[in-house]
Amino acid sequence: MKYRVAQVTFLLFTLVAPVMSAQDTDVLLSDTQPRNVILIIGDGMDDHQLTIARNYLKGPQGTLLLDTLPVRGVSQILTVQDDDAETPVFVADSANTATSMATGVVTSRGRIATAAGTDKPLPSIIDELELAGFRTGLVTTSSVTDATPSAFVAKINFRLCENPSLMEEVTFYGLNLGSCKQHMKSSGGRGSIAEQLAASSVDVILGGGTEHFDMPAEEGGLSVKDQAQANGFQWLTTAEQLAAAGNDKRLLGLFSSGTMPVRLRGENGREAEEPSPSLLNRISDYLGDVELPEPMVCEPNPEYASVPSLKRMTDAALSHLAAGNSRGFFLMIESASIDKQSHERKPCGSIGEVEQLDEALQSALDFAKQQPRTLIIVTADHSQAAQLVSFDSMFKDYTIPAYTPGKVARIRTPQGHELAVNYATSNFFMEEHTGAQVPLYANSEGVKLIPNYLHQPQIYHITRQYLGLPTK
Amino acid sequence: MKYRVAQVTFLLFTLVAPVMSAQDTDVLLSDTQPRNVILIIGDGMDDHQLTIARNYLKGPQGTLLLDTLPVRGVSQILTVQDDDAETPVFVADSANTATSMATGVVTSRGRIATAAGTDKPLPSIIDELELAGFRTGLVTTSSVTDATPSAFVAKINFRLCENPSLMEEVTFYGLNLGSCKQHMKSSGGRGSIAEQLAASSVDVILGGGTEHFDMPAEEGGLSVKDQAQANGFQWLTTAEQLAAAGNDKRLLGLFSSGTMPVRLRGENGREAEEPSPSLLNRISDYLGDVELPEPMVCEPNPEYASVPSLKRMTDAALSHLAAGNSRGFFLMIESASIDKQSHERKPCGSIGEVEQLDEALQSALDFAKQQPRTLIIVTADHSQAAQLVSFDSMFKDYTIPAYTPGKVARIRTPQGHELAVNYATSNFFMEEHTGAQVPLYANSEGVKLIPNYLHQPQIYHITRQYLGLPTK
Numbered sequence: 001m002k003y004r005v006a007q008v009t010f011l012l013f014t015l016v017a018p019v020m021s022a023q024d025t026d027v028l029l030s031d032t033q034p035r036n037v038i039l040i041i042g043d044g045m046d047d048h049q050l051t052i053a054r055n056y057l058k059g060p061q062g063t064l065l066l067d068t069l070p071v072r073g074v075s076q077i078l079t080v081q082d083d084d085a086e087t088p089v090f091v092a093d094s095a096n097t098a099t100s101m102a103t104g105v106v107t108s109r110g111r112i113a114t115a116a117g118t119d120k121p122l123p124s125i126i127d128e129l130e131l132a133g134f135r136t137g138l139v140t141t142s143s144v145t146d147a148t149p150s151a152f153v154a155k156i157n158f159r160l161c162e163n164p165s166l167m168e169e170v171t172f173y174g175l176n177l178g179s180c181k182q183h184m185k186s187s188g189g190r191g192s193i194a195e196q197l198a199a200s201s202v203d204v205i206l207g208g209g210t211e212h213f214d215m216p217a218e219e220g221g222l223s224v225k226d227q228a229q230a231n232g233f234q235w236l237t238t239a240e241q242l243a244a245a246g247n248d249k250r251l252l253g254l255f256s257s258g259t260m261p262v263r264l265r266g267e268n269g270r271e272a273e274e275p276s277p278s279l280l281n282r283i284s285d286y287l288g289d290v291e292l293p294e295p296m297v298c299e300p301n302p303e304y305a306s307v308p309s310l311k312r313m314t315d316a317a318l319s320h321l322a323a324g325n326s327r328g329f330f331l332m333i334e335s336a337s338i339d340k341q342s343h344e345r346k347p348c349g350s351i352g353e354v355e356q357l358d359e360a361l362q363s364a365l366d367f368a369k370q371q372p373r374t375l376i377i378v379t380a381d382h383s384q385a386a387q388l389v390s391f392d393s394m395f396k397d398y399t400i401p402a403y404t405p406g407k408v409a410r411i412r413t414p415q416g417h418e419l420a421v422n423y424a425t426s427n428f429f430m431e432e433h434t435g436a437q438v439p440l441y442a443n444s445e446g447v448k449l450i451p452n453y454l455h456q457p458q459i460y461h462i463t464r465q466y467l468g469l470p471t472k
Numbered sequence: 473m474k475y476r477v478a479q480v481t482f483l484l485f486t487l488v489a490p491v492m493s494a495q496d497t498d499v500l501l502s503d504t505q506p507r508n509v510i511l512i513i514g515d516g517m518d519d520h521q522l523t524i525a526r527n528y529l530k531g532p533q534g535t536l537l538l539d540t541l542p543v544r545g546v547s548q549i550l551t552v553q554d555d556d557a558e559t560p561v562f563v564a565d566s567a568n569t570a571t572s573m574a575t576g577v578v579t580s581r582g583r584i585a586t587a588a589g590t591d592k593p594l595p596s597i598i599d600e601l602e603l604a605g606f607r608t609g610l611v612t613t614s615s616v617t618d619a620t621p622s623a624f625v626a627k628i629n630f631r632l633c634e635n636p637s638l639m640e641e642v643t644f645y646g647l648n649l650g651s652c653k654q655h656m657k658s659s660g661g662r663g664s665i666a667e668q669l670a671a672s673s674v675d676v677i678l679g680g681g682t683e684h685f686d687m688p689a690e691e692g693g694l695s696v697k698d699q700a701q702a703n704g705f706q707w708l709t710t711a712e713q714l715a716a717a718g719n720d721k722r723l724l725g726l727f728s729s730g731t732m733p734v735r736l737r738g739e740n741g742r743e744a745e746e747p748s749p750s751l752l753n754r755i756s757d758y759l760g761d762v763e764l765p766e767p768m769v770c771e772p773n774p775e776y777a778s779v780p781s782l783k784r785m786t787d788a789a790l791s792h793l794a795a796g797n798s799r800g801f802f803l804m805i806e807s808a809s810i811d812k813q814s815h816e817r818k819p820c821g822s823i824g825e826v827e828q829l830d831e832a833l834q835s836a837l838d839f840a841k842q843q844p845r846t847l848i849i850v851t852a853d854h855s856q857a858a859q860l861v862s863f864d865s866m867f868k869d870y871t872i873p874a875y876t877p878g879k880v881a882r883i884r885t886p887q888g889h890e891l892a893v894n895y896a897t898s899n900f901f902m903e904e905h906t907g908a909q910v911p912l913y914a915n916s917e918g919v920k921l922i923p924n925y926l927h928q929p930q931i932y933h934i935t936r937q938y939l940g941l942p943t944k
Contacts (some may be wrong), residue, residue, distance in 0.1 A: 047519050047546065047855070047908040055907075060550055060560045061927065072924035073544050074519065074911075078532055088532045090891050091862035109866070177869050285899055383519070387859070387897065388907035390563035394581070395900050397649050402900035405877040419562050422906075424896030425859065427757055428867050428874035434894075435527075435860035436519040439546075452544035455533065 034328035036321075036374040037463045038364045039101065041148055041332065042357050043094055044339030044350075046383035046438055052347060052421060053354035055388070056298070056413050065358045065365070066378060071442035073452040075379050075459070077435065082108035085116040091435040094339065095159040097381035097456060098151035102126070104460035104472065110178070112147065112193065113155045119182070121155035121190075125330060125463050126202065132469060135203045135329040137317045139360075141260045141310055141353065142336030143209030144252075145193040148381065152332055154196035156183045163194045163212035163224065185218045192218070198228035198252075203329070204320050206313040207336075208256035210237065228252050239308040242316050247323040253313070261303035262337045264352030267296035272345035272407035272423045281401055290401035295410040295418055298348035310335055310356040314363045322371065328467060333360050342384040343430045347409045347421040350386065368443055375445040375466045377459060380438035385431035389422040506800035508793075508846040509935045510836045511573065513620055513804065514829050515566055516811030516822075518855035518910055524819060524893060525826035527860070528770070528885050537830045537837070538850060543914035545924035547851050547931070549907065554580035557588040563907040566811065567631040569853035569928060570623035574598070576932035576944065582650070584619065584665065585627045591654070593627035593662075597802060597935050598674065604941060607675045607801040609789045611832075613732045613782055613825065614808030615681030616724075617665040620853065624804055626668035628655045635666045635684035635696065657690045664690070670700035670724075675801070676792050678785040679808075680728035682709065700724050711780040714788050719795040725785070733775035734809045736824030739768035744817035744879035744895045753873055762873035767882040767890055770820035782807055782828040786835040794843065800939060805832050814856040815902045819881045819893040822858065840915055847917040847938045849931060852910035857903035861894040 042049070054064050079089040079096050085108070093109040100106055102124040108116040113124055126136045138149040145162035160170040161180035168184075170177045183189035190196050194212040197205060213225040222230070229235055236242050236253035245251055273293040280288030308316075314333055321329040335357035341349030361378060368374040391410060393402040406424020413419055425432040440459075442450050449462050461472065514521070526536050551561040551568050557580070565581040572578055574596040580588040585596055598608045610621040617634035632642040633652035640656070642649045655661035662668050666684040669677060685697040694702070701707055708714050708725035717723055745765040752760030780788075786805055793801040807829035813821030833850060840846040863882060865874040878896020885891055897904040912931075914922050921934050933944065 047910075048906070051548070051908045054548070054909075055560075055562055060548065060562065063925070067925035070924065072546065076523070076526070076532065088527075088889055089862070089864075090527055090532065090860055090889075091866075093866060172870065175869070175871060383860075385859075387857075388562060388855075389897055389904055390561070390907070392561075393898065393900070394563075394565060394904050395898070395902065397647075398644065398900075399647060400900065402898050402904075404897055405899050406896050417560055417562075422897055424878050425861055425876055425894055426865065426867070426874050427877050428865070428870075428872065430867065432861055432866050432874075434520070435862070436523045437526075438519075452542065453535070453539035 033373050034326055034371060035467050036328045036371060037330045037466055038374060038376045039330070039332045039459070039463065040357060040361060040364065040376065040378040041334045042338050042354065042378070042380045043148055043334060043336045044342050044382060044384035044433070045335070045354065045357065045380035046434070046436055048386055048388050049338050049342070049350055049354060049384060050439065052386065052388050052419065053351045055419055056351045056411065057355055059415050065361050066441055069378065069441040070444050071446040071450050073440045073450060073454065074437040075440040075454055075456045076437045077382055077456055078106045080106055080108055080116050082116045091433050092382045093147065093433060094381050095147035095151060098148040100456040101459045102152040104457045106457060110159050111157060112151045112159055114157050119157050124152050125460055126152045128464070128469060129330050129467065130201050133327045134467065135321045135325055135327070137204035137321050137329065137331040138202060138206070139204070139310070139313045139317050139331065140207035140334040140336050141356065142207060142334065142340070143212060143258050144197060144205050144207040144254065145209050145212045146259070146336060148334045148336060149207065149332065150193045150197070153200050153202055154193045155190060156180050156193060156196070161192050163215055164192045164218040165215060167192050167218065194224045195227065198224050198233070199231055202250070204251045204317045206242070206251065206253040206317055208254060208258055208260040210254045211257045213254065239312065242308055242312070245316070247320050251320055255307045259337060259340060260307050262301055262341060262349040262352050263304045263356060264298045264348040265301040266346060266348045266409065267299055270296050272347065272409040272421060274407050275403040277401060277403070286400050288401060290403045292403065293408060293410055295412050297412050298351060309359065311359040311363050314360040318363060318367045322367070330463065330467070335360070339384055342386045342423070345407050345409070345423040345431060347386060347411060365443065373445070375449070376443040377446060377450070378441040379459065383434040383436040383438055385423050385425040385434060387422040389420045391418040391420045505845050506798055506843060507939050508800045508843060509802045509938055510846060510848045511802070511804045511931070511935065512829060512833060512836065512848065512850040513573070513806045514810050514826065514850070514852045515620055515806060515808045516814050516854060516856035516905070517807070517826065517829065517852035518906070518908055520858055520860050521810055521814070521822055521826060521856060522911065524858065524860050524891065525823045527891055528823045528883065529827055531887050537833050538913055541850065541913040542916050543918040543922050545912045545922060545926065546909040547912040547926055547928045548909045549854055549928050550578045552578055552580055552588050554588045563905050564854045565619065565905060566853050567619040567623060570620040572928040573931045574624040576929045578929060582631050583629060584623045584631055586629050591629050596624050597932055598624045600936070600941060601802050601939065602673050605799045606939065607793045607797055609676035609793050609801065609803040610674060610679070611676070611782070611785045611789050611803065612679035612806040612808050613828065614679060614806065614812070615684060615730050616669060616677050616679040616726065617681050617684045618731070618808060620806045620808060621679065621804065622665045622669070625672045625674055626665045627662060628652050628665060628668070633664050635687055636664045636690045637687060639664050639690070666696045667699065670696050670705070671703055674722070676723045676789045678714070678723065678725040678789055680726060680730055680732040682726045683729045685726065711784065714780055714784070717788070719792055723792055727779045731809060731812060732779050734773055734813060734821040734824050735776045735828060736770045736820040737773040738818060738820045738881065739771055742768050744819065744881035744893060746879050747875040749873060749875070758872050760873060762875045764875065765880060765882055767884050769884050770823060781831065783831040783835050786832040790835060790839045794839070802935065802939070807832070811856055814858045814895070817879050817881070817895040817903060819858060819883060837915060845917070847921070848915040849918060849922070850913040851931065855906040855908040855910055857895050857897040857906060859894040861892045863890040863892045
């Protein structure tokens, strides 16, 4: 599998080489400057999510900061069956996709930096960069134990084993969803995701997830939080503590129990709703009429006020990672709830989280002005269910009521226009992921490095290459 | 509206300028060579359609020819209300989007090169290039009177007025969908779309649509076909006639009654189907189980064998347009049924039409090797309903049957893998368009010209700029 990825990548580099060969800004920079990579992941941030957010936040003629980046390509998502790593699966989850970007290896859904089938732990970019003297950081709006950040540090067979209490059995209303027994410390393993983060050498970990640390570690006695502090982490839980934190100790800042509250929500917490066909239309699709959900505005989520923004966490992480650092760093920044709010059919939530990502990008670009050898990559891990659809059906003149079989939200934008979002991948209480190739952006440092089309694991190899690690 | 587009474009060009400034291959080429633009439009060819087609045709590790192009950006679709051209609409149709690309003007859905509200005819790139001495061509797998090709030549208020019989009233099962009375010749207008094509100076028109020409023209007496022949067109209806056609006369080749037959279809003509939940599940979403449609293969569509491929039509058009031409040409090539088959929930059909587009691109690239001053742009006009979804629900372990509220097709790929496509924007017999930004590609000639993010009307301005027409 890896061999084939490398082949395709070589082909792509060969094909784009003529475009890139005329450019060389490196001569302007000293080789003694630190080199940094900032990888910004919009979880579920596909072309629909970007267009919905742009239309809402900037208007259809407006421009996200993302749109101005000099590199814009696409990333093809690869996943395989767990029992047969040669058989592709065409729709991914955040665990296997983060594993692709963190380790360069294609694995199966639900796995955190472990190989499909064999359960073999996979070395991550953070493991390798720490050995090479780089600093490292993880910033997310999810719990830091969630799939995307954890794949850069932890190695475990199942993403839901986030804390010691979930290792023997992960249950959902009495239903056994999985287990990580073989990774328990008592079995000679590394323990739960929270324990692995607490034991890590990462310099900055910021996000949500106190619930996974404020509990006894597997051995009993110390809590996972105690273990983290014993391992040298400063423990922060408020925006004020984050602002005041010194650079002398590594940071573990967790600002909410689980996923951090999102910035925007639907009016009075509304989400997408089912259209209400008339009785006659329930009898025949060709009769009667339909009532669509009432339009709504997006409003600030009151819970958001108490937590630091993604931009503030990004600024804190950049400041901490850069202070007195002559080697460089790797920082992963995730806007997690573009995906989570789409699962829950909450378009306002997703829009606010794209805005947070665009603001974090501003911080990254500002930083790169100070340290020009900073490669910024922005991408998504997989695509999502939400579709930008028409407020008026294309078929409204046919007198037959045409409406989605799923759920729809009609949003009034700040400019006073109406924008509709359809969610119709599942009758379940959560929407499904989808399998489209996802956006890939980079700043000017990416112009020589990043082809227009790549396979997601190549992001790992590009990071290694940029930071001067030997080619694998 | 146009002013704002220009502002944003200036901004984008400014922002990407540092990336482009180091490259200049123009010095290698003589200014006396002809300059050509080949605009390839995949109707409805969004990131889902591309990923579905790639996974099917090449496997998930494979590469479409499209993926190897050196420019890959996105195009933001703009549409407005017909009664208020300042109010954006977030989902487009092929008429207004083709108008954007053909004229640089944002109009309302259903309009062919006429202004929203005022009905004013809009000069198209083909009108302007003909005056400047360029040759022009249109190739499509739809009827040549369909929205995308017609916007480059015709000017009319409603896309369905494709022939003289549809001018007074377009009806659907007795329902009046619209009219183009004010554009009838008897009202001093240009007549139906077919009549406008017949009266045009376009050098090559290839596609489907004999049904719109084999009928009396508005004035009676001559048929629309007769008018076209009287205007100097060679009338071709078979692949053999196309292969034998000389370059001395302009070409009007129509190889099917309406839309040309597509290359692939579902097994025995199957399309996406509704899941069948058990009785218990119909009573409660949390009970019972569901039967999904049986997997199917894609098979050759028998009707396709009788028509020339998009590649053959492209080769014929390029040969005709280039013969003895020292000035250059503009050729629009459309793969129309990516969209049409998605409306009808037929994923195999859409896959075959992406394949046809990729083959036509090969012809264009081969041609550009012979005439290096050939800009090739590949894009879509709008996004579509189809979503690449998981064969297995992400939630299969929850014991609750999770399935789409819409319709799904499970396709067995030639490599033996299973790929599922969801259609769930409408309960109507046709799916809706969606509103996501769409892919935009170009060959090496586009590297200096095309920003990573643009508004769709900018494609018109880029074409003008490349061919040396004065800036508007």
